[in-house]
Amino acid sequence: MIFHHIGAYLILLKAVFKKPEKGRIYWKETILTMTDIGIGSLGLIVIISTFIGAVMTMQIAFQMVSDLIPNSIIGSINRDSNILELGPTISGLVLMGKIGSSISSQIGSMRVTEQIDALEIMGINAPGYLILPKILAGVTMIPMLVIIAIVCALVGGLLGGSLSGAVTPADYILGIQDNFNGFTVTVALVKAVVFGFIITSVSAYKGYKVKGGALEVGQASTEAVVVGCITILAADYVITALML
């Protein structure tokens, strides 16, 4: 069963990356989807990552109570764990729920109301027209959201640390700057691009293959989120193993 889905997913992707009928229209769709994904998810990402940063700082401080360890280490740990893992992965999982379910139900509804059949009959490559702009928007906007998430988590850490008294702002900022390795940002961006591809393509696949009615569209949307989240976690492991 899983091999059947992988095969069908790859066949769909082959159709997605065919030459567009008219690049201008695909470009317009891509820009609209980028706005949807980027602006539409910004608030959620800012709130979640700010709180995660704040909570992380307090928890690290709680576990690091020792006169032998400088307080600035709290900032360093918060920085690396947010850049390498929490920023991309938590954002990926949250966006899978938000964007993934939306893409899946949108394409699924088009399938059950014969709108995809209408595209095919017109001679339009329906997978290309419907899915390619979403994938392009995902792989460009999700890395930007991840960068914003990381910045917000670091700011959240500063706020959480100083408000709770766990670490002084000066120590925290010193920790953030200490021994910074730029490669960790590269790892985060690679993860974000891969997650962007997974979020958009897996949910589009689930929506495109819907058969039935409204009930099946809902089920496909749930399945898209579940499968997408597991795929993101597996990809996270593989990228970390390969790059670090």
Add this chain to the structure above:
Amino acid sequence: MIEIENINKSFGENHVLKGISANFEPGKVSLIIGGSGSGKSTLLKCIVGLHHPEKGKVLFDNSDFTRMNFEERVPIRKEIGMLFQNSALFDSMTVEQNIMFSLDMFTDMSKAEKLDRANHCLEQVNLEGRNKLFPAELSGGMKKRVGIARAISMNPKYLFCDEPNSGLDPETSIVIDELVLKITQELKCTTVVVTHDMNSVMGIGEYILFLYQGQKFWEGSNKDMMRSDVEELNNFVFASPLMKSAKASMGQ
């Protein structure tokens, strides 16, 4: 001219279409009729390429559509217009954008030319000035008419309608039938309509193909149909009291 030869289609164990052959001529409205589950919509989907028949051929002016790949089909698809049972208008687009969609994709017309064409199509279906409405703001009959306007935007050579009158009141159904007939005559296109509406059959059915349990059971004109002695056809055609009384008055 559309020719179908020995079309067979199964879904798992369910053999839905059993060797159906027919010719649909240009400038005529051809109707595919039959009870629920007789295979009418499946046959239409095989003709337009949404289903792939296991056996048989679909020829559009002698070109074998069934053996073509997606790219080879595109030139023929550009000449196809289709009205879906539920209209299948694109929800996210206005009426005007729905009609202009094929023009946007496949022509190099200027925006003004496309707009002119969209307005002309809307005039054809008596929906002038409704350009900026979204499908959600339209009634069932208006959606069907926009569906027709979209189907004729590229001046189709072949027009397909899947249950164009389903869910419509009798008066609107007649309007839709008249539109389909008018467009067929004006564009000289080959029109195939799937229906079980006897008003349509009597009103616009120049050639009728009757399907029964996935087989071609009868073919002819609506006048021949009234005189037919095929029991399965008579059971279908004269099921309604209105048709029964029409037959009785013919007898008198």
